[in-house]
Every structure is written in structure tokens, then in C-alpha cells.
Amino acid sequence: MSFVQTAAAVETASPVLQTKALCKAFGGITATDNVTFSLPAGARHALIGPNGAGKTTFVNQLSGVLLPTSGTILLNGVDITNWSVRARSRAGIARTFQINQLYADLTPLQSVLIAINERENAASSWFKPVGVRSDLVDEAAALLARLSLSDVIHARVGSLAYGRQRLLEIAIALAAKPQVLLLDEPAAGVPEGERDQILDVVAALPAHVSLILIEHDMDLVFRFAKTLSVLVNGALFVEGTRDEIANDPRVRQVYLGEEVISNV
Amino acid sequence: MSAIDAKPPAEAAAPPAASGAPAVSPAARLLAGSRWRWYEFAFWGLALGSYFVFPNKLMLISEILILGLLALSIDLTLGYAGLVTLGQGAFFGVGAYAAGLAAKYGAGAGPWSDPLLGLVIAAGAAGLVGFVTSFLVLRGSDLTRLMVTLGVALIVEEIVTQAKSVTGGSDGLQGVMSSNVLGMWSFDLYGKTAFWYVLIVTFVCFWFCRRLVNSPFGLSLLAIKGNPLRARAIGMPVNARLVAIYTISAAIAGLAGGLLTQTTQFASPDMVAFHRSADSLLILIFGGSGHLYGGLIGAVAFRIMQDFIGNITPQYWLFWVGLVLVLLVLFVRNGIVGLMANGWRRLTQKSHEGKNP
Ligand SMILES: Nc1ncnc2c1ncn2[C@@H]1O[C@H](COP(=O)(O)OP(=O)(O)OP(=O)(O)O)[C@@H](O)[C@H]1O
Ligand SMILES: [Mg+2]
Numbered sequence: 001m002s003f004v005q006t007a008a009a010v011e012t013a014s015p016v017l018q019t020k021a022l023c024k025a026f027g028g029i030t031a032t033d034n035v036t037f038s039l040p041a042g043a044r045h046a047l048i049g050p051n052g053a054g055k056t057t058f059v060n061q062l063s064g065v066l067l068p069t070s071g072t073i074l075l076n077g078v079d080i081t082n083w084s085v086r087a088r089s090r091a092g093i094a095r096t097f098q099i100n101q102l103y104a105d106l107t108p109l110q111s112v113l114i115a116i117n118e119r120e121n122a123a124s125s126w127f128k129p130v131g132v133r134s135d136l137v138d139e140a141a142a143l144l145a146r147l148s149l150s151d152v153i154h155a156r157v158g159s160l161a162y163g164r165q166r167l168l169e170i171a172i173a174l175a176a177k178p179q180v181l182l183l184d185e186p187a188a189g190v191p192e193g194e195r196d197q198i199l200d201v202v203a204a205l206p207a208h209v210s211l212i213l214i215e216h217d218m219d220l221v222f223r224f225a226k227t228l229s230v231l232v233n234g235a236l237f238v239e240g241t242r243d244e245i246a247n248d249p250r251v252r253q254v255y256l257g258e259e260v261i262s263n264v
Numbered sequence: 265m266s267a268i269d270a271k272p273p274a275e276a277a278a279p280p281a282a283s284g285a286p287a288v289s290p291a292a293r294l295l296a297g298s299r300w301r302w303y304e305f306a307f308w309g310l311a312l313g314s315y316f317v318f319p320n321k322l323m324l325i326s327e328i329l330i331l332g333l334l335a336l337s338i339d340l341t342l343g344y345a346g347l348v349t350l351g352q353g354a355f356f357g358v359g360a361y362a363a364g365l366a367a368k369y370g371a372g373a374g375p376w377s378d379p380l381l382g383l384v385i386a387a388g389a390a391g392l393v394g395f396v397t398s399f400l401v402l403r404g405s406d407l408t409r410l411m412v413t414l415g416v417a418l419i420v421e422e423i424v425t426q427a428k429s430v431t432g433g434s435d436g437l438q439g440v441m442s443s444n445v446l447g448m449w450s451f452d453l454y455g456k457t458a459f460w461y462v463l464i465v466t467f468v469c470f471w472f473c474r475r476l477v478n479s480p481f482g483l484s485l486l487a488i489k490g491n492p493l494r495a496r497a498i499g500m501p502v503n504a505r506l507v508a509i510y511t512i513s514a515a516i517a518g519l520a521g522g523l524l525t526q527t528t529q530f531a532s533p534d535m536v537a538f539h540r541s542a543d544s545l546l547i548l549i550f551g552g553s554g555h556l557y558g559g560l561i562g563a564v565a566f567r568i569m570q571d572f573i574g575n576i577t578p579q580y581w582l583f584w585v586g587l588v589l590v591l592l593v594l595f596v597r598n599g600i601v602g603l604m605a606n607g608w609r610r611l612t613q614k615s616h617e618g619k620n621p
Binding site: 065117121123125138140173 | 292
């Protein structure tokens with residue numbers, strides 16, 4: 001929690017998260033190709049690119065799920081390249097997964113509470129039953145309410161509809177009160193009507209939280225993002241503001257063109 | 265804290281009155297999950313009552329409780345943390361010999377022969393071995409864990425049989441004499457003292473485990489079992505938690521071993537043998553893992569079955585165990601406890617449907 005930015009820091013827009021010459025190779029495949037990237041505090045940044053461009057691989061390295069082949073990752077100027085997933089999480093990096101990573105046999109309330117317990121260092125308490133800290137349980141319930149999951153907080157996670165599982169995935173990430181939130185295709189597979197809700201929740205996050213959104217739905221991307229990076233074959237193809245990217249002919253050709261064609 | 269939840273939403277404040285159900289706060293609902301239920305009282309009441317119903321079988325009942333306690337220790341790792349082990353017998357054996365050696369050293373009269381101190385020594389020794397070997401099970405798949413725990417158990421078994429000067433080798437440890445429990449009750453021939461001693465120690469261990477699994481720590485174990493990747497991603501020290509529960513589980517297994525040595529006044533290589541590990545895992549699967557009661561109920565069922573089948577066709581005992589195991593695993597989720605829970609749910613649902621037109 002010590003890394004949480006103050007409002008003053010937001011204005012200076014110093015980079016929260018940086019990568020320098022980041023490379024990741026899987027055997028012969030270069031999934032991340034020399035990516036030097038900087039995420040300003042409070043960013044609303046979208047990471048786009050065709051399938052297999054290396055978006056998930058990039059986020060996996062930021063969150064520590066994968067270690068890079070070479071290059072460095074900095075959080076608030078501190079080299080975190082070799083930090084564990086846990087250490088990064090505690091330093092304020094939270095993420096959602098492209099493929100749901102949930103506790104199928106637990107309830108949404110338990111799922112979120114587990115994350116809150118960790119954040120509050122309450123999870124090593126082994127004698128008093130869960131629920132004694134009603135403040136934490138209430139916080140978990142309130143968070144689930146924000147994602148419209150109030151009616152299923154005691155249901156089995158595995159029995160929830162896919163769209164609601166996606167929402168829970170976000171709730172769990174938010175429970176850590178992160179400084180940087182990495183959302184890997186949060187709306188993929190979610191029915192049209194529920195996609196807006198995900199966007200609303202993301203939009204309602206406090207300004208000092210820095211966001212990276214990976215998303216294929218261009219409509220959603222342009223509604224959410226102020227800045228974008230386009231990743232192609234593991235390398236940063238082009239970066240810029242929403243308008244710059246929207247009007248960039250190369251992007252239209254490489255990425256948006258493909259999108260348009262695939263939509264026909 | 266940051267201001268992510270600065271704006272409490274309207275939904276959160278509104279009571280869930282829409283459903284018409286009485287409003288129970290989420291925290292109260294969670295707390296209710298850890299409250300003692302009538303069937304728990306019934307279970308322990310029956311265990312206590314068995315003293316009066318089967319006065320001639322007290323040693324057998326003590327042994328069943330000890331077996332159940334060993335299976336309960338596996339439930340902590342397998343049923344809650346999702347760690348498969350095939351070597352719990354090693355910790356049982358370490359505890360059995362540790363308690364035996366302490367009692368022998370005290371020669372039945374000295375302070376070292378005090379049974380409660382013996383249990384502490386047994387749990388401590390087994391917990392230490394558990395702690396050291398826990399680092400071997402942190403990595404790898406279920407298969408490597410099975411192999412590693414099995415390997416550790418075989419090593420311990422071999423050490424016990426080879427270190428003749430200390431353990432008595434294959435002859436077993438002779439001259440184990442515990443002094444009186446709390447200085448008052450001596451272990452008698454009928455097993456009366458042993459029964460109460462084992463029952464109370466088992467209950468205290470059970471109560472401890474129950475607190476443990478219902479706590480935030482216990483919930484975090486379920487998270488690790490459910491999805492270790494997610495658990496790490498929310499900042500959970502997954503390895504530290506696994507080391508902790510593996511050590512605790514080993515200590516309880518050792519305590520169970522200590523109980524057996526003290527009540528039988530003997531420690532033999534049979535107590536570290538591989539079949540201990542296999543039997544106790546089997547008992548847990550019979551009873552159902554992840555409920556705490558599975559081990560104890562499984563132990564009762566296992567012994568009754570053993571007696572019953574043993575009377576009819578002693579040579580085919582393993583055949584029947586295998587058959588029941590296959591049927592249980594294929595057709596009943598969660599063993600006997602799961603079966604009973606399902607039956608109860610159906611019963612209560614029917615009566616509910618009857619009441620509500
Ligand atoms: N664990 C892995 N082992 C080997 N190759 C991998 C691994 N993970 C990803 N790759 C490869 O790396 C490349 C980038 O994959 P990645 O999942 O990062 O793409 P993506 O941009 O997230 O794609 P999508 O839009 O389909 O999610 C792909 O060619 C993929 O096959
Ligand atoms: Mg991806």
C-alpha cells in the first residue's frame with residue numbers, strides 16, 4: 001500500500017510502470033520483441049494488436065507470471081524484473097486473466113474476501129472464524145454490489161454464468177486496491193448487454209489508478225482509452241493518443257483493416 | 265487506503281429485502297458456517313457413548329480414533345490445501361517412536377514418561393520432519409508430490425528398521441512405559457484410561473483443526489487448492505501457507521502415532537510401514553475429504569468393514585476394499601460424508617416442498 005499515489009503525483013504524470021528493452025522468447029517464437037514502454041500515473045491505456053501479437057505475454061511479464069528473457073521492468077523507478085507475483089501484487093499491481101482464474105468451489109463473497117484478507121494482512125489469523133472481521137466482509141459485499149453481483153454472493157462460483165464470472169474476476173483484482181490494474185480482455189465472451197457494465201466499473205475507478213486494457217472490441221477501446229499501444233508480432237508497432245491511432249493509416253492497414261474485414 | 269471504494273453504491277446499502285427472506289448480513293452468514301451443528305454433537309455424543317455400549321472393545325475404539333486422527337491430519341493437507349500425500353505414515357511413525365523413546369527413557373516413573381509430555385515430543389518431532397520435508401512438496405505436480413512423499417516415507421521406514429540400537433529394529437521398541445495421565449490415571453488392561461485419554465486428545469486436536477479451517481487462514485488454503493495462480497496474483501504467500509499446513513498436519517499425525525505407542529506400550533516398524541500411509545489415505549477417501557469428519561467416520565467404516573469381511577472371507581479383504589473404493593470414487597462424490605449430506609439434503613428438501621404449496 002506504500003506505493004499508492006497521491007493526487008499530487010497524478011498531476012506530474014510520472015511513469016508508474018516502465019519496461020526497458022523487454023524481450024520474451026518461447027523457443028523460436030519471439031513473443032515480446034524489445035518493448036520499451038512507459039505507463040504514466042492515472043493512465044487509461046489500451047493495448048491492442050492482432051491475435052498472437054504478444055499482449056497477454058507482455059502482461060504476464062508485468063505481473064510476474066512469466067519472467068522476461070531479457071530487459072527490465074520498473075515500478076515507480078524500482079527494478080521489479082525478478083520480483084515474485086506475490087511481491088508485485090503487494091506493491092500494487094493487480095490483474096485479471098484472459099481465461100478466468102477463479103475458485104470454482106468457493107462463493108464470490110469468499111473469493112473477494114480472500115483478497116481483502118491478504119491486503120489487510122488478516123489472512124494468517126488462524127483462530128477466529130472468518131466473518132469476525134465484519135468490516136472486511138462488508139467491504140467485500142459492497143465491492144460485489146458495485147459489480148451487480150449482490151444476488152449471488154453466496155452462490156458457488158463454478159455455477160455462475162460466464163459473464164458474471166468475468167465480473168467476479170474484476171472484483172477480485174479490485175479488492176487489492178491496486179495502483180496499477182491490468183485487464184486482459186475483460187469483456188471477451190461477455191454478452192453485449194453486460195459489456196457496458198464492465199466499462200462503467202472501469203470508468204468509475206479513481207483517477208490515480210493506472211489502467212492497461214487489452215481488448216479486441218474497437219468500440220470499447222475507443223470509449224475507454226485516452227492512449228493506445230499497438231503490438232504486432234511482439235513489437236510495439238505504434239503508440240499515441242486515441243485520435244492519433246484512429247487516424248494512423250498504418251494502424252488502419254495492419255490492425256483496424258483486419259478488424260473491418262473480419263467484421264464483414 | 266486508496267479511494268477505490270469511495271462511492272458506496274446504492275445497492276450495497278439497501279437490504280436484500282426484495283427476495284422476501286429475512287435480512288442476514290453477509291458476515292453473519294459466514295459466521296453461521298462455523299457454528300457447531302446438531303450432527304456434530306451427535307457424533308461426539310456417540311463416540312462418548314461407545315464407552316458404555318462396548319465396554320469390551322475399548323482398545324479397538326481407541327485404535328479407530330487414532331486412525332481417524334491420522335486421516336484427519338491428511339484432510340488438512342489434501343482436503344483443504346489440495347496437497348496430495350502418500351507418506352503421512354512417516355510422520356505417524358516418527359511420532360510413535362519419539363513418544364516411545366521418551367517414555368522408555370523415563371522408565372515409567374521419570375518426568376520423561378509423562379504421557380502429555382510424550383505427545384508434545386511426538387508432535388514436535390513429526391512436525392520438525394514435516395517442516396523440513398515440506399519444501400520438497402512445494403514444487404511440481406500432484407504426481408511428483410505423490411512420489412516425493414512416498415519416497416520420504418520409505419526412507420523413514422528404512423531408518424527405523426536399520427537403527428537397531430535406538431529403535432530395536434524389526435523387533436520393535438520394548439520397555440515403553442508411560443506414567444499416569446496427569447499423574448492420576450494409570451493405563452489399565454481394559455483400556456479404560458486409554459479410551460478417555462485418546463478420545464479427549466482426539467477431540468482437542470479436532471477442535472483445533474476446526475478452528476483452523478474456519479479461520480481466514482483456512483479460507484486461504486481453500487483458495488490455494490482452488491487456484492494457486494490466482495492466489496499468488498492477489499498477493500498470497502502460497503508457499504509459506506503450504507509449509508505451515510504441511511507442518512501442522514505432520515505434527516498431528518505424529519501426535520496420533522504417539523497416542524498409539526502410549527496406549528499399546530509398544531512401537532513397532534509396522535507403525536511406519538507403507539500400509540499406514542496407504543490405509544490412512546484410503547480411510548479419508550472412504551469418509552470424504554474436506555469435511556473434517558471424513559477421517560473419523562472413514563476410520564469407523566474401515567474397521568467395521570475389515571471385521572465384517574474378515575469374518576467371511578479373510579483372504580479377499582483387499583479385493584473388497586478395492587471394490588468399495590472404486591465404487592465410492594466413481595459414484596459418490598466426497599465419500600460417506602458426502603453420501604450422508606446428500607441424503608440429508610434430499611430429506612429436508614422434500615419436507616420443505618411439503619410445507620410450501
Ligand atoms: N507459454 C507459451 N509457450 C509457448 N508459446 C507461447 C506461450 N504463451 C504464448 N505463446 C506464443 O506467444 C505468442 C503471443 O501470445 P499471446 O498469448 O501473448 O498473444 P495475445 O496477443 O495475447 O493473443 P490473443 O489476442 O489471442 O489473446 C503466440 O504466438 C503464442 O503462441
Ligand atoms: Mg491474450
